[in-house]
Amino acid sequence: MSDVEIPPLSDQPYLIDDPEDDRPRLQGCECADCGKRVFPPVAVCPECLGENMEPLPLSREGLLYSYTAFEQGARWVGGPYIAAYIDMPEGVRIFTHIDVDDPGRLTCDMPVILRVTEPVVNADGREVLKFKFAP
């Protein structure tokens, strides 16, 4: 489905330059009213419907919950690529890609770290992902 439009997934930035150490990090959000945490940032809290979502910078390291090496991936991304769910210490789970030459190195629950890469570009030349995680 190469005609799929990919609008901005969030109207707030989810990949930021951390002024403290000048390196990028991911940013989710936290509800100022009930504490619900969401990634990527959203405008309304899915728990209490409050609209006071505040930026929540995320750790750079998370745990690899599960992963798969796609030989044949989603048509609008192409392939092959390694997809994964990463569990972050802040309590949110992130779907992303893994940057590793040999997927045989990966195991469930291993620590992985944020790596800002050359954007993953699909067959239409569109950027689909600006970051990955790596062991």
Added chain:
Amino acid sequence: MRDVSIIGTGMMRFGKHLDKGLVELAWPVVKEAIAEAGVEKEDIGIAFCGTVGSAGIMAGQSILKTLGMTGIPIANVEGACSSSGIAVRLAWMAIRAGECDVALAIGADKMNRTGPRHAPDHGEDWDMAYGLAMHGLYAMRARRYMNDYGITEEQLSSVSVKAHKLGAKNEFAHIQKEVTLEEVMTSRMIADPLRLWHCCPVSDGAAAVVLAADDVAKKVCDKPVKIVASVQHSGKYMTGFRDMTMPEVTQRTAKEIYEKAGLGPEDLDLVEFHDAFTINELMYADAIGLSKPGEGVRLLEEGESTVGGRIPINPSGGLLSRGHPIGPTGAAQIVEVTRQLQGRGGARQVEGAKVGLTHVTGGGVSGLDHGACTMHVLAV
């Protein structure tokens, strides 16, 4: 509220039907279901068509006008793979509510026209936009399940061997041939650990079910099959961690349907569930309560989940063999269980079956276990 029974079924062989349009595929199964029901087409008071829109909008109207059946309320229902399971449920609800006495549920789609459609492709869904195709979602479940419970690739592959052994006896199956363990284990990798033979084929097809209020059903049908309970849910939105080896929407729907039906997994004679990939058979057996968590594989290895065993799972060969045209899958399961309970299961008949369960999930949405899950308990 009134009890509702299934009085007519229509089914075709799923497969790659490139030479036919959706209407052409679907009208014969609707005609068959009405003929089998012993009612006139004018008796149908409402119709629901489960489809993911592979032939555009207004599928139900297009199919039914071919049989001169428009003029009644017709609703097209989309719930990804659960679409026609939901259509049957809505028909059941309409009769129970007294809207009409007889209702029709159809499922129809052509996946070879659009490619599989089972998740939001509007670009606003994070997981989907970044490349989480459905086979990858199940591959990640498989990875975690195998990790947590020590399941081997050989064990996972034997699900496919069993499914195709049964599917080889099903005249409606897309794939009607047996497959060896070696063939499964050496087939092309799709999304590690899932290989080609771990995945259902991309199919086209249609299925239909006619339902009636019990008082009508008894008059027109020799062997109506009662819908004992029907439950549908959407997955809960979870932004945090969730156990992907125990799909919450299936577990929750199963718990509720057992309560409503007044029975438990031990009372079932057969199950048709959503085995789009091999891992599903192990994971869903656990979630539906046929096995303890992590022990679904035992049913397989001890021969309990095949025809002749204690609890046959997918005697039709399931989605792995019958195919998965998305929209019609839920209705096809209900057709299979209905005919089994009527003793019309042919070479794959589960002897003496009185109570059957169908289960179909649907749709990958970020943060949800699944977009939809629909279950029915049928009995004679």
